[in-house]
Structure formats: C-alpha cells, structure tokens
Amino acid sequence: MRRRALNRTDRRVNIALRVLCLGAGLLLFVALAAIVEQVIVGAGPAINRFGLGFLTRSSDWNPPAQGATTAESYGAPLYMYGTVVTSLLSLIFSTVLGVSIGLFLAIVAPRRVTLGGRWRVSPAGLIGPLVELLAAMPSVVLGLIGVLVILPFFHSTVDPVIHAVLGWIPIFAKTYTAGNSLFAASAVLTIMIVPIIAALSRDLFSAVPQELRDGAEALGATRWEMIRGVVLPVTRSGVTAACMLGLGRAVGEAIAVEQVVGGQNQGVIHASLFLGGNTLASMIAANDPATPVTKLEGASLYYLALILLVFVVVTILAARWIAGDFKAKFR
Amino acid sequence: MSVETYERFVLNGRRPTTPAEVERQVVFHADRVSVDYGANRALDNVSFDIYRNYATALIGPSGCGKSTFLRCLNRMNDSIDGFKLGGNLTYHGHDLYGAQANRVEVRRRIGMVFQKPNPFPKSIFANVAWAPRNLGMKADLDARVERALRSAALWDEVKDRLGSSALGLSGGQQQRLCIARAIAIEPDVLLLDEPASALDPIATASIEALIHDLKLRYTIVIVTHNMQQAIRVADRTAFFSLDQNRAGTLIEYDSTDKLFSRPADQRTHDYITGQFG
Numbered sequence: 001m002r003r004r005a006l007n008r009t010d011r012r013v014n015i016a017l018r019v020l021c022l023g024a025g026l027l028l029f030v031a032l033a034a035i036v037e038q039v040i041v042g043a044g045p046a047i048n049r050f051g052l053g054f055l056t057r058s059s060d061w062n063p064p065a066q067g068a069t070t071a072e073s074y075g076a077p078l079y080m081y082g083t084v085v086t087s088l089l090s091l092i093f094s095t096v097l098g099v100s101i102g103l104f105l106a107i108v109a110p111r112r113v114t115l116g117g118r119w120r121v122s123p124a125g126l127i128g129p130l131v132e133l134l135a136a137m138p139s140v141v142l143g144l145i146g147v148l149v150i151l152p153f154f155h156s157t158v159d160p161v162i163h164a165v166l167g168w169i170p171i172f173a174k175t176y177t178a179g180n181s182l183f184a185a186s187a188v189l190t191i192m193i194v195p196i197i198a199a200l201s202r203d204l205f206s207a208v209p210q211e212l213r214d215g216a217e218a219l220g221a222t223r224w225e226m227i228r229g230v231v232l233p234v235t236r237s238g239v240t241a242a243c244m245l246g247l248g249r250a251v252g253e254a255i256a257v258e259q260v261v262g263g264q265n266q267g268v269i270h271a272s273l274f275l276g277g278n279t280l281a282s283m284i285a286a287n288d289p290a291t292p293v294t295k296l297e298g299a300s301l302y303y304l305a306l307i308l309l310v311f312v313v314v315t316i317l318a319a320r321w322i323a324g325d326f327k328a329k330f331r
Numbered sequence: 332m333s334v335e336t337y338e339r340f341v342l343n344g345r346r347p348t349t350p351a352e353v354e355r356q357v358v359f360h361a362d363r364v365s366v367d368y369g370a371n372r373a374l375d376n377v378s379f380d381i382y383r384n385y386a387t388a389l390i391g392p393s394g395c396g397k398s399t400f401l402r403c404l405n406r407m408n409d410s411i412d413g414f415k416l417g418g419n420l421t422y423h424g425h426d427l428y429g430a431q432a433n434r435v436e437v438r439r440r441i442g443m444v445f446q447k448p449n450p451f452p453k454s455i456f457a458n459v460a461w462a463p464r465n466l467g468m469k470a471d472l473d474a475r476v477e478r479a480l481r482s483a484a485l486w487d488e489v490k491d492r493l494g495s496s497a498l499g500l501s502g503g504q505q506q507r508l509c510i511a512r513a514i515a516i517e518p519d520v521l522l523l524d525e526p527a528s529a530l531d532p533i534a535t536a537s538i539e540a541l542i543h544d545l546k547l548r549y550t551i552v553i554v555t556h557n558m559q560q561a562i563r564v565a566d567r568t569a570f571f572s573l574d575q576n577r578a579g580t581l582i583e584y585d586s587t588d589k590l591f592s593r594p595a596d597q598r599t600h601d602y603i604t605g606q607f608g
Contacts, residue, residue: 111412112412209449211445211447211449212449212451212452214407214445214449215445215449215450215451215509215512216451216461217407217410217438218405218407218438218442218443218445218513219438219439219442219461219462219465219512219513219516220435220436220438220439220440220462220465220466220516221435221438221462221465222435225465229451229461229465230451233452233453234451234452
C-alpha cells in the first residue's frame with residue numbers, strides 16, 4: 001500500500017503531538033531529578049556534619065533558642081522508628097481489612113438482595129463506589145476526623161481498655177497523652193490505605209477465572225476453601241503488590257499523621273505504641289524546612305526527607321518487582 | 332448420514348451390546364425438572380432416569396439445555412443469578428435441592444470435568460492432592476495421587492515431573508489431569524461437560540478410551556455435541572432439543588443403539604441424520 005501523502009496540517013499536528021508527548025515525558029524526568037537534587041543539596045550541611053551517623057545518633061532535636069550558642073544536635077532514629085512502626089501496623093490492619101473487603105465485593109457478596117417487594121439491590125454495587133470515595137478522601141480531612149473522633153475515642157475507651165488488659169506488655173504500656181500516639185497514627189493511616197488495598201484486591205479477585213473457582217467448588221470445596229485454596233494463592237503476588245502500594249502511601253503520609261501522632265521530638269525511643277511519637281514525614285510537616293531555626297536544622301530536615309525518599313523508593317520498587325512477577329505468572 | 336448407515340454401523344457390533352434389560356440401579360431420577368433464569372425458561376419438563384455404571388450421553392443442538400441439566404446434577408448452577416429449579420431431581424432417592432441437601436457434600440460425591448481444562452496453577456501433584464487434602468483424606472496421599480493419575484491414564488506421562496506446573500501439560504494431558512483430580516476423592520458420579528471439545532483428535536481418543544474404563548467404577552454423564560462420540564462412549568443417550576416455547580426439553584431417551592438406529596421421534600431422526608441442528 002502506498003503511503004498516504006500527508007498534507008501540511010497533518011504534518012504539523014503530528015510534529016506537535018510528538019513534541020508534546022516527548023516534552024511531557026522529559027518533564028517527568030526533570031521534575032524527579034530536580035526533587036532528588038534539591039533534597040540532596042538541601043541536606044548537604046547535615047550530611048557533612050553528621051554523615052551516616054545521623055541514622056543512629058541521639059534522637060534529640062534541639063535547635064538552639066535565638067542567639068544561644070549551645071551545640072546543635074539532630075538525629076533520625078526516633079522518626080525512622082515512628083515511620084516504620086506506623087507503616088507496618090497500618091499495613092497489617094489494612095491488609096486484613098482491605099483483602100476482606102475485596103473478597104466480599106468480588107466473591108462473597110450476594111449478587112442481589114431483595115429489600116421487600118420489588119426493591120432489589122446489589123451489595124457490591126452499593127459498597128464498591130464507597131471504597132473509591134474513601135480512597136479519594138483528602139488526607140487532611142482524615143486527620144481532622146482523627147483529631148475530632150479517633151483521638152477522644154482512643155483516650156476515653158481504647159487506651160484504658162488495652163492498658164488494663166495488656167498493660168504488662170511494654171508496647172501496650174500506660175498512656176499519658178490525650179490519645180495522640182503512634183497507634184492513633186496507625187489507625188488513621190489504616191483508614192487511608194484500606195480503600196487502596198480493597199479496590200485493587202477486588203479487581204484481582206474478580207479477575208480469577210470463573211473456571212478455576214468452578215473447578216474448586218466442583219471438587220467439594222466450601223467457599224472459604226475455594227478462596228483459601230485457589231483465589232488467594234493465584235492472586236498472592238498481586239495482593240502483595242497492592243499492599244506495597246498502600247505501604248508507600250503510609251510511609252510518606254505527613255499531614256494526617258502529624259495531626260494525631262503526638263509530635264514527640266525529644267528523648268529516647270519508647271516501646272509503648274500508646275505514647276506520642278513522630279514520623280519522618282510528620283516531622284517535616286511540623287517544621288517547615290524553608291524557615292528553620294538554624295541552617296543546620298533546615299539541612300537536617302532535608303536529611304529526614306532524603307531518608308523518607310529512600311524508604312518510598314524502596315517500597316515502590318518492591319511493589320513493581322512483585323507485580324512484574326505476578327504478570328509473568330499469568331503470561 | 333442416514334439411519335441405515337447408523338444401523339449398519341451399530342449392528343456390525345462395534346459396540347458390545349449391554350446385557351439385555353439388566354435391572355440397573357437408578358442414580359439420578361429427574362421428574363418434570365425445569366430451570367428458570369429469572370424470567371427465562373431454559374429447561375422444561377425433563378423426566379428420565381440415569382443408571383449406575385452406565386455412560387449416559389446428553390446430546391442436542393446448541394442452547395437446548397443439555398449443559399444446564401448436567402450442571403443441575405451437582406448444583407453448579409446455584410451461583411448463577413436468578414437460577415431456579417422446578418420439579419424433582421433426586422440422587423439415590425435423596426432430593427438434590429431439598430432442605431437437607433448439602434451442596435458441598437453433593438459435589439464431593441458428584442465430580443465434574445469442564446469443557447475447558449481448568450487445572451489450578453500449581454504443580455501436577457498439588458492439583459490431584461488438592462481436593463483430598465481439603466477433605467481431610469491425608470492418609471497415604473502419595474498412593475492416592477498415583478492411583479488417580481493411573482486411573483486417568485496419565486501416570487506414565489507425568490510420574491517423573493509431579494512437581495512441575497500443571498500449566499506446562501498439553502491440553503489433552505490437562506484434561507486428563509482434571510479427571511484425575513476429580514476421581515482422587517473417589518466420587519460416585521463423574522459429570523463431563525463436553526470434555527473433548529477443546530482437544531485434538533488424538534487427545535479426544537484417549538479421553539474416550541478412558542471413559543470406557545471409568546464407567547466400570549463410576550456412573551458417567553457426558554454432554555457432547557459430537558454424535559459419533561456419543562455412539563462411541565455412551566450406553567444410553569438422551570436427546571435434548573427446543574420445544575415450541577424455545578425452552579430446552581428432553582425429546583427422547585433410550586439405549587444409544589436404539590436411539591441412533593431406530594429413533595422413535597421424528598425430531599431425533601432429523602437431528603441424527605443431519606437435517607436439523
């Protein structure tokens with residue numbers, strides 16, 4: 001077939017499209033490179049001063065009062081600990097909840113429920129959009145709900161009960177706060193990640209071929225045995241990747257955590273989940289690196305950001321690697 | 332192909348004639364069974380008995396409800412939206428759809444092999460061992476798996492690679508694996524839903540040979556749209572077609588020899604001689 005001659009307008013549009021797409025791709029690259037560059041440059045003084053010791057040195061964060069000349073000391077362990085603990089706790093909670101919601105929506109929910117007379121509704125059709133709605137909830141709103149609802153509830157009910165029953169275990173030790181704690185931050189993060197894991201795992205479970213499910217049920221498997229024996233193993237790596245995406249969100253979340261975590265920035269790491277803590281992201285959100293008390297404090301905040309960046313990149317890469325494994329398995 | 336040809340074909344004795352009118356135990360008894368999907372009637376007024384240790388073929392044109400009927404026998408239609416069964420369907424005298432009937436127990440006794448091979452994405456061994464493990468038959472699992480694979484005429488081909496993925500097997504091997512998986516829990520009945528329709532002629536021949544062996548131990552009900560296959564494997568054949576309301580129904584049910592050589596109904600005659608469907 002002879003190639004159709006392009007008229008001038010076609011050629012221009014083609015070129016414009018190519019330039020636009022290439023430009024957009026390049027812009028992404030430039031933006032990422034600029035972020036990394038800014039963070040590293042910003043952290044420069046702190047890296048020079050503390051080196052890798054920043055990751056292990058005392059967690060005190062003591063910018064000097066105006067005019068004072070005491071030696072400044074900054075360190076990351078408290079915040080790294082807070083990030084790891086809140087992320088992992090929320091990951092555990094939200095995996096259980098999110099996968100359960102996904103299973104309900106994709107498999108367990110009855111197709112139709114008759115509500116008397118001619119009203120028939122599909123539970124999955126009702127709840128599915130709510131999951132997406134929850135996923136779109138701005139994090140600052142979730143943080144506000146954390147402050148107004150979750151913290152008082154934790155303070156009045158959850159904390160005393162857990163302390164009374166499990167208080168002898170260090171991680172459940174007595175609380176002194178108004179509810180602000182690593183545990184409260186994990187709860188808010190859980191609300192945030194659940195819809196991500198629920199929506200993604202629902203799609204994965206729905207994609208399990210009906211023949212496989214029929215095959216299991218035709219062998220005398222109960223629904224639970226079918227789920228445990230076929231649906232979950234087949235989707236395992238996909239669900240893991242979904243959880244890692246949720247984890248990526250939890251690791252980097254700043255505002256909502258900052259509102260409920262307690263903002264601790266002094267002293268040693270304590271075991272109790274029910275005491276105030278802090279995370280990398282919430283520490284940065286609470287202390288604007290653009291207007292630090294001293295240059296070194298600003299640089300140290302950038303250093304925290306660098307660590308956070310590494311955390312996030314590692315979780316995203318892990319998610320991609322696992323998801324790639326998943327695709328390979330399904331061919 | 333004319334009725335005469337069939338007559339010659341059958342009377343030449345390629346099929347062993349079954350012992351005349353031996354009293355056979357009834358496994359399934361269908362009494363005016365009908366199936367509705369919402370407002371659509373898919374199957375209407377089906378009454379017949381399926382006998383023990385026979386291979387019974389269900390044949391008929393597309394959409395005549397033969398697969399629907401087969402899937403009623405182990406309640407695989409239950410999960411379909413709007414499914415409703417009317418009439419009476421019993422298994423060894425027990426009402427399959429009665430309040431006492433347990434769907435899981437039904438399927439444990441009545442195994443099924445589907446049109447498209449559907450091995451689990453697991454190893455060959457894990458596929459066969461899956462249902463026994465699930466049902467707590469864990470004693471001597473290796474021997475059980477070997478027995479099932481031998482019964483499905485697959486053992487010699489896979490005995491050296493039991494640990495490798497079932498998805499690496501050919502289509503025919505996968506289908507025999509699915510049969511092995513079904514008989515690993517020693518069911519009473521095997522339902523085969525067009526088990527060879529996705530396979531090449533050689534794999535089809537091996538599945539058919541297998542059915543001849545299996546019916547000594549199991550009662551077999553097979554849906555097929557291939558009439559030659561019904562003649563080759565089935566002792567009795569049920570011909571389904573559409574009635575005047577476009578719902579599937581049973582037209583004729585008899586020994587395979589009789590149905591293909593001297594059909595009683597004109598519609599059966601038209602179908603098996605290729606004038607319809």
